[in-house]
Structures are given as structure tokens and as C-alpha cells.
Amino acid sequence: MNQVIIRNISRKYGDTTALQAVGFSVPPGELFGLIGPDGAGKTTLFRILTTLLLPDSGSATVCGFDIIRDWKEIRTRVGYMPGRFSLYQDLSMEENLLFFATVFNTRVEENYDLIRDIYVQIEPFRKRRAGKLSGGMKQKLALCCALIHRPEVLFLDEPTTGVDPVSRVEFWDMLRRLKQQGITILVSTPYMDEASRCDRIALMRSGHCLSIDTPGAICRSFGKPLYAVRSGRMYALLKELRTYKETFSCYAFGDSHHLTLNPGGADDVGALQTWLRDKGYTDVSIEPIAPGIEDCFMESGDRNV
Amino acid sequence: MKQFVSFIRKEFYHIFRDMRTTLMLLLMPVILIILFGFAISTEIRRSPIAVWDQRHDDSSGKLINQLQASEYFELYQMINSREEAGELFRRGKIRLALIIPPAQADARVQILADATDPNEANLLIRYAGAVMTSSLPGPSLREEVSGEVLLLYNPQMKGAYNFVPGVMGLILMLICAMMTSVGIVKEKELGTMEVLLVSPLRPVYIILAKAAPYLLISMVNIATILLLSRFLLDVPIRGSLVVLVSLSVLYALVALCLGLLISTLADTQQAAMLISGVVLMLPTVLLSGMVFPVENMPWILRRLSDIVPAKWYIIGVKDVMIKGLEAGAILRETGILALMAIVLTGLSVKRFKIRL
Incomplete structure (x- = not known):
């Protein structure tokens, strides 16, 4: 059973086509990458899959639930990290994490094993306001907050944009480890060099899916x-x-x-x-x-x- | 429930970590009350006047003494011509001039007033007339002045009796509507709303949690205002405190719903601020009867004032606080406010988007 199934999804903003008949499936435990430049439709697709937007046509299921009818179910099962930093700048790192833990009906201790690798790196700054963290630390904190309820599917929208090269490598290592925990991960990035870190990728441009395959197969083709x-x-x-x-x-x-x-x-x-x-x-x-x-x-x- | 409590705690972090907001929220009522109570006063006190006494006898001297003795007037200077009075008016030195004619049978005192502010001029003329009547020599003349005025509820005609309810209406609207709308729109603007929506948290809890802290703070403000007006401005609270507070909570709910509605219309904090300012503040100040009496307005403005919640709240507060009426006397106001709350809640819940 595929964790994410997308069938022929299209979406327009006024006259602009954001997505045009996009369709693919992601099996459980896969690290799937959406690769494409700004305006390719990656964020729109993520918002549709996280039930934040409705598609104009087409359908999709996440964890077996329909994105339109069963939005409540999906919202308890997925983790979502939007493209821009979406935590509370005036709350400390620790407060952000605690807040999102309670919002998701869980406690930090319950799933600490999942975030431990990431959290230990930023723990020395736990009293610091989130707004004062560096770009890489912000992304790590946001990832912790998105993971705190042990989601079945994790959506990461450009998590490495604006992050230094060293932190980018670390970030992808973390995603690898999360994948080993059985979490299905969909990640988008405009950086082509990050594509090879994914199990499979979809190349996107102007709302179209150009090709979907493993990075190796795409290169061979x-x-x-x-x-x-x-x-x-x-x-x-x-x-x-x-x-x-x-x-x-x-x-x-x-x-x-x-x-x-x-x-x-x-x-x-x-x-x-x-x-x-x-x-x-x-x-x-x-x-x-x-x-x-x-x-x-x-x-x-x-x-x- | 735990989610909800944690959410409200987060809201208080937001409020208290922003020093400017905190100060504004807690000090605004104090400043408004002091401003209205002492600086912006509609009462007449120690207005400078000039007198041209052509009579120079006992009775004119007595009249001048009386004017000076009253707390309404202060003799700026004695003058010797009409032109002098004109000059003093032009330079803004005096508000009123009295011209006492030479002693003749039917000579009448002339009063000149600076009518650039008509309300004030009117008041001054009335006061001056009152002083002159009381200083008239014989009882025979006084009898001609018929009619006796008895001012009810506010015999000293204190402005505070009018503006304390007004300030309460303004502050509650400002804090509940503006802060709530800005608070919700801020989450949209920062992108945190996206994350909150993709969580098991029910959207209605997000709304409630955003609104609850401001309801609480506005109650603190009501307490501040009532204490200040009672002990600083000597405005009595004649009616039941319970009724007064219940009415305030109801009005605050209406304001919260308005704020919520605005947050569904605005996409940026500035827009929310602007809409609250123009759509809520202006009518609250202008059409609620707080500053300008609604009764004298054109028909269309009077009808418009009927949908301003502050109007009904202020009427209710005056009835309870100043007149000391029971809850039964403000059924109409309570009913209208309750109806507004229900309609607005329905509207804003319907409009609140569970998606982006």
C-alpha cells in the first residue's frame, strides 16, 4: 500500500498554472525528492497533500486517506515543515518544541528517540529565542517540531534553502536516519546536487512532472x-x-x-x-x-x- | 484541554514578550482616563473674561466680584472700549467680554462670546447669565426668571459621567477586536498558521485560544477603569457590579467576534490594523454617542449608529453605573448585543478557513 498516491492533480492560481496533471506514488519508507526551480509547483503540491489547498482536479490519498474528504485524519498523521521558517520567533527553542508537542497531543519524552540525534545538536541553545537562531539551527528545530508526534509521512518543503553547505549535508544525513525509522519522507529542493540523496525523485518544472525515477535511472536515461x-x-x-x-x-x-x-x-x-x-x-x-x-x-x- | 491551555500560555508569552504591546494593553486605559479626566475636559473652568464697566457703582462692582468669585471665570483685565474687547478676542486672550452700560433705566448688560467653539460659547453665556441673575439686586427682578432646572443623576454636570462609559466601550473594542484580529493575522503572515492547521488541533480551538487572553486582559482593563473613575474622578458605581461586569463581558464577546471576522478578511497585520481602525474605531468614537450626541445627527447616521455595538454598551453602562438601574432596565441593550454576538460568531466561524 503506497503512503502517498497522487492522481492527475491540477491546480491554477487565476491564470497561472501551478500544477498540471501531476501524478505519482510513494511507497512506505521511501525518501522521495521533488526537484525543481522556484515556481515549479513543489510548494503547491505539498500544500495540497497536507490538506491546506484543494486541487482543481485530480485526487490524492495520504496514508490511505482522501485529501479532500478525510482532511482531519491526515492532519493527525503527517508532519509538515513549510518552506519558510514557521515557528514562533519570540518563543525559546524549548518552548516551541513543548508547544508543538502538546498541540500534537504528545510529550517530548515520548518520541525523544526520534529527534535525539537532531536535538542534541541544538540543545545548548534551548533557552535562546527561535528568532535568534542561525539558519541551520532554525531548520533543525523546525524538523524536530515536525517530527515530535512521530508522523507517518513527513513533508519537507525546501528544508535546505538558505542553509550553509555543511548543515545541508548534515540535514540529509538526518533524513537518511529518519527513513530508517520507517518514516515516509517527501522533500523538495531546488538544489540538483541533493537529488542523488533521494531514493526516487520527480523532476518538476512549471507545474509539470518531467520524469519520475531513481536518480541513477534518470541519469542513465x-x-x-x-x-x-x-x-x-x-x-x-x-x-x-x-x-x-x-x-x-x-x-x-x-x-x-x-x-x-x-x-x-x-x-x-x-x-x-x-x-x-x-x-x-x-x-x-x-x-x-x-x-x-x-x-x-x-x-x-x-x-x- | 491540555492543548488549549498550552496554546493560551503561548499567547501570553507573545503578549508579554512584546514590551510595547504589554505597555499599550495595560496602560492605555489609564492614559485615556487621565487624558479625558484632566486634559480633555468639556467643563468650563477659569475662563478668562474682560469687563467694560461704564456704570461704576455698587451693583456693577458686586457683579464683577461675583463673576470673579465663581470658579467658571477669571477676570483677565478691565477694558475701556469695545475695540479693546475685539483685540483681546483676536489675540485669544479672553473667551467672554461683558459690557456694563452706564446707569440708565433700561440699560442691559451685553455679553460677547468667542463662538469659534459654539458649545463652549453657549456654556459660558449660560454660566454668565446664571451669575448675573443671582447677583441682581432686588427680589422683584429675580421672580421674573421663571423655571427651575434640576439636573438628574449628574447634578454637577461632570464630563466624567459621560466619558467613563465611553472609554470603557472604546478600550474593550480596541483590545478585543484589534488585538485579536492582529494576533490571528500575524500567525497567517508568519506562516505558523500553516503548521497549526496541519495539526490535530481543531480550528475552533485555535480561534478560542487566540481570543481568550484578550478577553482576560480587557477584564483587567475594565477593573482598572472602574477603580480609576471611582477613586480618582469620583464617578460613582450606583448599580450592581455584577450586572456591569456581565454586560462588559457580553460586549467584549461582540468585539472579539468582530476581530475574528476582520482576521478572516485581512491577510497582513497592517490590513487588519487598518480595517480595525477605520471600520471599528471611527464609528465607536463618532457614532456611539461618546463624543457627539447621536440624537442631533441626520437620519442616516442615526440608523448607522444603531449597528455600532459601542452605542448600546455605553447606554447600558450609563444606565447601570450612573443611574443605578437594575438588570431589567437594560434588557433591550443586552438583547441587541447578544444578537450581534450570535450573528457575528456565525459569520466568522463560517468564514474561517480550515485551509489556506
């Missing part, structure tokens, strides 16, 4: 050779590469440009190298690389939207 191209003049090179007649796609990726070519000739790399040398790029390096999630994201975006 890329289906054509990918090259990293570097040179001394990167920006000029990017514009040049996009005018090359055999270029299928070319995107700037940090220190190199990721390039795919139209299927064709045997020595297409050699041909490109010659072409670039004629254009005056003498220091060009072109090397084949394995595609990452971000490559797949850019690629499927071109294809589907």
Missing part, C-alpha cells in the same frame, strides 16, 4: 554523449557553441559548458574542435562526462515544455 567544454573565454565560447550547426544543446555549468551534439558523424568531437580552432579558440578542451541530474533536468525541459 540521458541517452546521448555529453561533453564538458572549457576555454579561457567562457562566455564568448558559450555563445559560439550555440551557433554551431551540430549543437543540440549547450548550457553553462559552473566551470565548464555541458554540450550535446546532434546524432551524426563518427568524429563529431574532432569536427567541433577544428571548427572552434578556426574561430580562434586555441585552448579548448573537450571531454566526455557522465550526465548528472541537472543535465537531465535541462534536457527534459527542452523536450517537454
